[in-house]
Amino acid sequence: MKLGKRLWLIILIKLFIIFVLIKVLFFPNHLKTNFKTDSERSAYILEQLTQTEER
């Protein structure tokens, strides 16, 4: 089961990189981080959708 052990090692290293390094350090959820409530998020998105000239 040398192959099995090697594959487990790849899986663990990869999951660490994806879920710990990439997700935490580089990929915060933009709307969850910047707004507290869903109504704030809705208002922001509506503003984005209707103020096209600023984009």
Place this chain on the structure above:
Amino acid sequence: MENTDLLVDWSRAQFALTALYHWLFVPLTLGLTFIVAIMETIYVKTGNEWWKKTTKFWMGLLAINFAVGLATGIIMEFEFGTNWSNYSWIVGDIFGAPIAIEGLMAFFMESTFFAIMFFGWEKVSKRMHLTSTWLVALGSNLSALWILVANGWMQHPVGMKFNPDTARNEMDNFAEVFFNPNAVSKFLHTISSGYVLASLFVIAISSWYLIKKRDVLFAKRSILVASSFGLLTSIFLLASGDDSAFNVAQKQPMKLAAMEGLYNGESRAGIIFAGVLDVDKDIGDKKDPFYFSLEIPNALSFLGYHALDAFVPGVDDLVYGNEKHHVESVISKMEKGKIALQALTDYKRFKKEGNMVEAEKSRKLFEKYQSVMGYGYLEKPEDAVPSVPLIFYSFHIMVASGSWFLLLFILTLYFSMTNALADKKWLLWAGLMTLPMGYLAQECGWIVAEAGRQPWAIQDILPVGMATSNISTTSVQITFWLFAVLFTGLLIAEVKIMLTQINIGPKGEH
């Protein structure tokens, strides 16, 4: 505006990079699980230990692909939250529900039974093991089903209503989302392409063994199974491709026009068998789009509308309109889209002022034109046209490759059945060299589907420029290169481990 364009371009590039790399791993898993399940079924039916060892060899390669490719798709979900937060919010539960079902049902089912399949040979009964192998095949394909239901909705949004208070699309008909013709044809076409790739994979490796004159019986029998499976699924791939093109013609005619480099619409339109596009061709300039082309007459009319004399609108017809054939112009849709956006703005304002009568009027006006609201964001009509050369060449590479695969399966099956395959060196080399073409065709298929949908994130409703988050372009650039390194590393690891296992060969098992 330039910075926004740069941000959109890098966000798109990053998503494309992630999706294309992810798709190097997925189709092989989709198909190889079935091939392995078929081999194990032969083992259980015949009780012949030789088939058990054959199954275990291919299962080892499947495990490598599964382990290395596992969770690479999760990164796309991170990107939805970070780079495409407007999109994520607007698609709401329509996108969220299938993705959640995929994770909770299909992926966990696949992973659980994968553990039994790979590690449980001596721990569970023969029949339990075989059931687990089939459930892995079923689970991986169910995963694809839910992802493609979500993707099909982006190509043809149905079964929802946009709520102007929450700025979200709310699902009001699950069956309509699930049975969306675009999703159904996309699912069938995608999984069958995975079966074809897996068949090519088995044929390529087995051909190498035959060229090297080693593990001859193993290679011959593997090719027999793979070419039978490949031939059947290639026919299915053709049929689902026809259905897919039919749906594209109805719902995304611009994509179809780009696929064929068709600028001026025609009745009895032909399919380009081979052609080179004029690089100086512009939309509306009436120049011949090709330096040279060979055409199959009437075929595009039949493919798109199942009628030999049907009119197929070209890029120019769709952009500028064609009254004779009732083709609405992008210009007209842009006007309607702007009315929808203004009505949405007014609804928001009247509601804030407490003027509910005017708010209701605005809401009704918005609902009248919301199906084309995305056109209101376009700056000029030509912005509704995707990159024609990219779509045209990708489509034709995919179709030409698919046709060759069908021929290859016929030849390998015929010579396998007549026991003459080992002497046909040219065919063995062709079998080996075709594998990269299989991967290329897979990637081209996705380019046609996704780049052909541009400029839309959600067809006609949300252009990609409005779907992005307002984040720093630099952070997207950094993560783009981070992913490029990570995925390239994973790909190198996969190829290296696989080559080692292939070199050891089935001897370890035989």
